[in-house]
Structure formats: structure tokens, C-alpha cells
Amino acid sequence: MQNQPAILGGEPTRPAGIPAWPIQEEDVRAAFESAFASGDWGRYHGTAVPALIQKVSEHVDCEFVTPCCSGTTAIELGLRGLNVKPGDEVIMSAYDFRGNFHAVLAVGAIPMLVDVRSDDFQISVEQVASAISDKTKAILASHLHGGGVEMPELRKLADQTDVGLLEDACQCSGTTVAGRPAGTWGDAGVWSFGGTKMMTSGQGGVVFTNNGQVNQRIRLVQNRHNIAYPLSELQATVLLPQLDLLSERNEKREAAREQIIASLQEYVWLRPIPMRVPDSTPGTYKIGFQFNQQENGLTRRQWVAAMRAEGVAFDVGFEALHQCHSRRRFQQLGSLDNADIAHQTVVCLHHPVLLNDDIELNLIYEAVARVRNSASEIRDAFESGDLKDVEQPNLQL
Numbered sequence: 001m002q003n004q005p006a007i008l009g010g011e012p013t014r015p016a017g018i019p020a021w022p023i024q025e026e027d028v029r030a031a032f033e034s035a036f037a038s039g040d041w042g043r044y045h046g047t048a049v050p051a052l053i054q055k056v057s058e059h060v061d062c063e064f065v066t067p068c069c070s071g072t073t074a075i076e077l078g079l080r081g082l083n084v085k086p087g088d089e090v091i092m093s094a095y096d097f098r099g100n101f102h103a104v105l106a107v108g109a110i111p112m113l114v115d116v117r118s119d120d121f122q123i124s125v126e127q128v129a130s131a132i133s134d135k136t137k138a139i140l141a142s143h144l145h146g147g148g149v150e151m152p153e154l155r156k157l158a159d160q161t162d163v164g165l166l167e168d169a170c171q172c173s174g175t176t177v178a179g180r181p182a183g184t185w186g187d188a189g190v191w192s193f194g195g196t197k198m199m200t201s202g203q204g205g206v207v208f209t210n211n212g213q214v215n216q217r218i219r220l221v222q223n224r225h226n227i228a229y230p231l232s233e234l235q236a237t238v239l240l241p242q243l244d245l246l247s248e249r250n251e252k253r254e255a256a257r258e259q260i261i262a263s264l265q266e267y268v269w270l271r272p273i274p275m276r277v278p279d280s281t282p283g284t285y286k287i288g289f290q291f292n293q294q295e296n297g298l299t300r301r302q303w304v305a306a307m308r309a310e311g312v313a314f315d316v317g318f319e320a321l322h323q324c325h326s327r328r329r330f331q332q333l334g335s336l337d338n339a340d341i342a343h344q345t346v347v348c349l350h351h352p353v354l355l356n357d358d359i360e361l362n363l364i365y366e367a368v369a370r371v372r373n374s375a376s377e378i379r380d381a382f383e384s385g386d387l388k389d390v391e392q393p394n395l396q397l
């Protein structure tokens with residue numbers, strides 16, 4: 001029974017199960033202890049928040065850095081920094097993080113959804129160009145699932161049309177896009193420090209810019225005598241050592257990503273989302289793949305359930321924004337066909353396993369192979385009702 005898949009009762013390929021996040025880091029423990037010793041953990045002001053601002057500023061080479069309470073809030077602050085006002089249109093991908101849609105609504109603006117490219121599911125610059133009108137105030141571009149948006153072209157378009165550009169680098173903090181730190185092609189860029197992200201304080205985010213006017217507007221919202229959407233001293237304390245490790249960790253994750261993708265090459269029904277932008281390093285927050293149900297035999301959700309039972313953290317991707325919101329809340333350009341395909345086919349491998357050793361990485365291949373070899377039995381078990389086709393918890397992160 002050694003090759004019985006875990007979902008049918010076999011021993012999981014990774015008996016330790018889905019790897020935990022965050023990992024226990026000695027430097028983080030030391031940071032906790034020093035904040036405890038100084039008492040800064042319980043104060044409005046200390047040394048950690050200013051130190052974090054300084055370090056992020058150096059990391060992304062931006063003059064103005066505003067930490068805040070989440071990546072979603074950072075997006076909202078960024079939109080306000082771009083002077084987006086009620087009634088304005090913000091062009092964004094129909095396949096994006098759901099919180100971004102709500103951040104646009106939160107400032108009273110209207111999301112103008114455009115389609116993604118067919119090969120890598122990133123926002124299409126041609127579609128953005130077609131969607132620009134005199135109502136457009138800003139473009140919101142997110143690098144997703146290890147792919148990248150063509151930022152040099154988008155930057156040119158934004159300059160020619162005098163439209164603001166906000167760059168969401170929450171899934172690729174610390175990487176390079178077209179030769180620049182991810183987030184710095186935009187008039188403002190954003191990272192998240194949410195609980196599943198590469199650098200985490202449970203909640204948290206940051207918005208950065210080199211544009212003094214954009215920064216001025218962000219400050220007006222954030223500094224109301226007190227700070228409106230704060231990141232605390234305690235949060236900054238645990239982020240500092242993680243920022244020191246970020247580049248090294250990103251390199252390690254990227255090498256692991258390549259190794260996994262290479263090992264899965266024979267499986268044409270699991271096509272990795274490519275990084276198409278030259279001179280870029282792919283984000284490794286979630287490694288995206290396009291899953292072909294016809295060629296695999298299992299439905300996407302059945303396959304994800306089987307992989308999770310093996311201890312491998314695959315999830316289904318985002319829901320396309322036009323599929324899960326009322327038509328009254330957005331505008332759209334054309335029929336969004338590629339976003340529909342992304343909505344139906346994307347699966348993502350969560351990053352914690354990427355810091356594990358080669359043996360653990362090889363187990364991912366073994367788990368994929370094992371589920372593949374038992375696809376018809378697994379499908380039969382679902383179809384006969386022995387297994388419930390449960391909705392996977394989709395955290396939409």
C-alpha cells in the first residue's frame with residue numbers, strides 16, 4: 001500500500017504535513033527579548049519603526065517610506081497618494097487580489113477591470129492602454145504568482161497619459177523587476193507584512209515612493225496628530241531581522257522554485273506561470289501553475305485536496321474579480337476571457353517549503369507523481385461519494 005495516495009488512506013508523502021509559517025527564527029526571538037527588555041514593545045514610539053523605515057528605504061532605494069497596518073491599507077494609502085478621488089476610475093486586472101478591488105472602492109473610485117495576458121495571467125499593457133479615458137486617474141498593477149507585469153511599458157504609458165501608477169509588490173517583496181526593485185516603477189509601491197507573506201508581523205504593510213507630492217498626500221491621511229493606520233513598535237521589531245534575511249532567502253526560494261519547476265516538466269497539465277519580463281527575478285510567495293483538468297483527469301479542487309493530503313501546500317488561485325462582485329460595482333473592458341481562464345485553472349504552491357532541503361523539495365515531485373498515478377481511483381472515490389468534493393479554504397491571499 002506504499003503508493004496509496006494519502007487522500008485514500010495512504011501515508012502522506014510528507015508525513016510532517018504542510019510546513020508551518022512563520023518559521024522559528026533565533027534572530028526574531030532575540031528581537032522580541034530586546035523589545036521586552038527596553039519596554040518599547042508597549043510604547044507609542046521607540047527605535048524599531050524608524051529603523052524599519054530606514055532599512056526599507058535602503059532596500060527599495062526610495063526616499064519616502066510609510067509603514068502601516070496592512071498591505072491592503074498600503075494600497076489604499078497609495079491610491080490616496082495618487083490623488084484618486086470619488087468617481088475616478090482605477091484600471092486594474094480582472095484577476096487580482098480581492099482586497100485591491102475593495103481598496104479602490106474604499107476611496108470612492110470605480111475599478112475598471114481589464115484582461116490579463118493569456119500566457120502568464122499578468123495585467124495586459126495593451127488592454128490598459130485601451131481602457132484609458134479622461135475618467136482614468138490611476139493604474140494598479142500587481143505582480144502575481146511568480147510572473148511579472150511589463151513595468152517599463154506600463155511606466156511609459158502612464159507618463160504619456162499623465163495617469164498615476166501604483167505597483168503592488170506584495171507577492172515579490174525584495175525582488176527585481178526589469179532591473180529595478182519591485183515596486184519602484186510605480187509612482188508608489190507596496191509590500192505586505194501579512195501572516196502568510198515572506199516577511200511577516202501577522203499584519204502590516206508599507207508604501208514607498210520617491211515622489212514628494214505623492215508622499216505629502218499619504219502623510220496627510222496617515223498623520224492626524226496621531227497615526228491613523230499604524231504599524232506598531234512590536235511589529236517593526238520582529239520585521240527588522242526578517243528584512244536583513246530577505247535577499248538571501250529570496251535567492252534560496254528562487255533556486256528551489258527552479259528546481260521544482262524543472263522536476264515537474266514532464267507534467268504538461270501543470271504549466272508553470274513564467275516570468276516574462278527581462279532582467280527580473282520571479283516572486284516566490286506563491287508559485288503559480290495553470291492546471292489542465294482535461295489532461296489530468298481530476299478536477300482542480302480534487303487535485304488540490306489530494307496534494308494537501310500529501311502534505312504539499314497547493315491552493316486554488318484567485319477568483320476573477322468580475323466573477324465574484326456585483327456588476328454595479330465595476331466597469332470592464334471587453335469580455336475578460338483570459339481572466340476567466342485564470343479563474344478556472346490557476347493553482348499555487350505556497351512558499352514555506354522552498355526554504356527546506358533538497359529531500360523535501362523532491363517529495364513535492366513524488367507527491368505529484370503519486371496523485372497522478374492514482375488519478376482515476378481518486379476521481380472514482382469523489383464520484384462515488386466516498387470523498388466529499390469539499391470547497392478548499394481559499395484565503396484569497
Ligand SMILES: *Cc1c(COP(=O)(O)O)cnc(C)c1O
Pocket residue numbers: 070071072073097099100142168170171192193194195197203204205397
Ligand atoms: C497579500 C497581498 C496584499 C495585501 O495583503 P494584506 O493581507 O492586506 O497585508 C495585496 N496584494 C497582493 C497581491 C497580495 O498578495
